[in-house]
Amino acid sequence: MDLTRFRQESRVLGHGGRTLFGRAALTLLVAALLSLFLLFVTIPVASLFMRISPEAFFSSLAEPVVLDALSLSLITATVSTVLVVLFGTPLALVNARHDYRGREIVDTLTDLPIVLPPAVAGIALLMAFGRRGVIGQYLDVFGVHIAFTTLAVVLAQVFVASPFYIRQAKASFEAVDRLYEDAARTLGASPWTVALRITIPLAWGGLVSGAILSFARALGEFGATIMFAGNFQGRTQTMPLAIYTTMQGDLDAAISLAIILVVISFAVIAAVKFVTRRNV
């Protein structure tokens, strides 16, 4: 490239000294946008902590509505995460490793709950498992009722949270070099042993962070739960539902629950970062 052309291009690209002012303005603009956005995110979260005194926070922690919601949320989110991992791991492994007719369809279906509005998920679950639902009507014959029970809370959470784990698990399995699996097979490992001793340990970091994200999503589930499981304290009233309910009377309880969720969310982000960094 000759020098004249280079100068022409640098002028076009705005690399000349003339644009020093432009650059400073751009930096300022980006900094302003960034600060505004950070404030937008942090001020509401900080407001939660500013609107309640420590004494009020701890005294409302002892209220039954708060304790019930907290224990119900932790139990249901844990159970649903276990279910997601149990069903999702083999599915993710098969889809990461095997090409079969209809794999794209399975992938799309497992991703669907991410884009589906929770209210749609709630009414869909009700239409399937409700007393007169497509499946529910047969369960009803045997006296099995799912809708508006704790089981419904778990099902709603599994429905909305599963893609978070399955997507992450599939990506982690795909990242495992097949050479290790081939080597293990030539050493005498059955497909089962290869999965348990080679593929899963090598994808471990991704699986754990996927499970943590899925747990967090389950913990925050609101729309599908309130439609499919209802809002009964101690049975189906999880923390987000309890916040919604108590907010209309006891604002301190609502804020306390919100603060607990904020703390858990921070812990989740920290845990995911820790797990993924350790495995790099």
Add this chain to the structure above:
Amino acid sequence: MLSIHAVRRLRDFVLDVTFSVGEGETLVLIGENGSGKSTVLNLISGILTPDRGEITLGGRLIFSDEKRINIPAESRNIGHLFQSYALFPHMTVSENVAFGLWCRKIPKSEIAGSVAEQLAAMHLSGLAGVNVGRLSGGQRQRVALARALVLDPELLLLDEPLAAVDMRAQGAMRKELREHIRNAGIPCIVVTHTLRDALELGDRLCLIEEGRVAAVGTPEEVLGMQENGFIASFAGR
């Protein structure tokens, strides 16, 4: 003794090879990159399946499309060393060597004994508890070989066994490797790009061109085919 006749459609050509390797004999596969040498090893160890053909090892039919026999890789008892060695990164040296024995459901105490013995034979005893990520190229090669030999394989497949060993150590490693192969007394197939590997390790050479056996014979016979472009450049290196 291994004998193979295998046909498999690859992207650019049809691989169609027939040859055999006797007990205690080492056959060296040479040929251009992408000529199908590593694919031949994968077909033998069972990582890939031929479209047609028949493979027998020690009198046992391990693949035959006609008889619908396809013994899975994990039941073939073939030691396959990959170019990058494929040591399991989440295990220590001794765990890597113990892996195949563990898969065979051998009692723990026996595994510990066999592993210690194998590590000693490979001069690896001091590295037993080390994570494989910390090893040099030569050490990795030894661990991979130990991992295969501890299982008393019926056949050894070595894909570029010295490619990841640094230049200065290659001569010594080659001698050591030759000794281990001799001691094992089983058929062995080595894929290589270097003339010294071919000369020092091979009893016979086999030239593969676009998936076909272009020549097979003693090193002198094959390397004497100076009219062949690949041989001329290979022997001239």
